[in-house]
Amino acid sequence: MPELHVTIGGRSFPVACQEGEEHFLRAAAAMLDAEAQPIVSQMGRLPEAKMLLMAGLMLADKTAAVEDEIRSLKARIADLESRPDARVEVPIIPPQVTETLAEIAAQAEALAQRVEEARGTA
Numbered sequence: 001m002p003e004l005h006v007t008i009g010g011r012s013f014p015v016a017c018q019e020g021e022e023h024f025l026r027a028a029a030a031m032l033d034a035e036a037q038p039i040v041s042q043m044g045r046l047p048e049a050k051m052l053l054m055a056g057l058m059l060a061d062k063t064a065a066v067e068d069e070i071r072s073l074k075a076r077i078a079d080l081e082s083r084p085d086a087r088v089e090v091p092i093i094p095p096q097v098t099e100t101l102a103e104i105a106a107q108a109e110a111l112a113q114r115v116e117e118a119r120g121t122a
Contacts, residue, residue, distance in 0.1 A: 009036030
């Protein structure tokens with residue numbers, strides 16, 4: 001079982017972990033240290049237990065806020081998923097428009113053909 005030394009609030013602590021979990025331990029210790037640093041700089045030297053308790057409480061507060069936000073977002077997702085499928089209305093093109101476009105296309109083709117014929121005779 002690997003043993004690491006992590007630094008929290010300027011103090012080093014030996015901590016054991018399972019093989020392969022060293023990265024997670026370092027990440028957790030870094031989070032705890034990020035909370036402990038401001039506490040130590042504001043209050044000065046504290047007993048280890050108090051420093052770790054304060055930093056842990058700060059992390060717990062952040063975790064609670066994140067969990068509240070997750071609950072809120074899950075409720076919003078559930079609400080959106082429970083709504084009936086939204087329909088997209090696609091307007092139907094009136095037959096007159098289709099006929100007019102076909103006439104324009106035929107006239108354009110006839111004009112193109114006349115231009116080609118004029119080129120061929122020139």
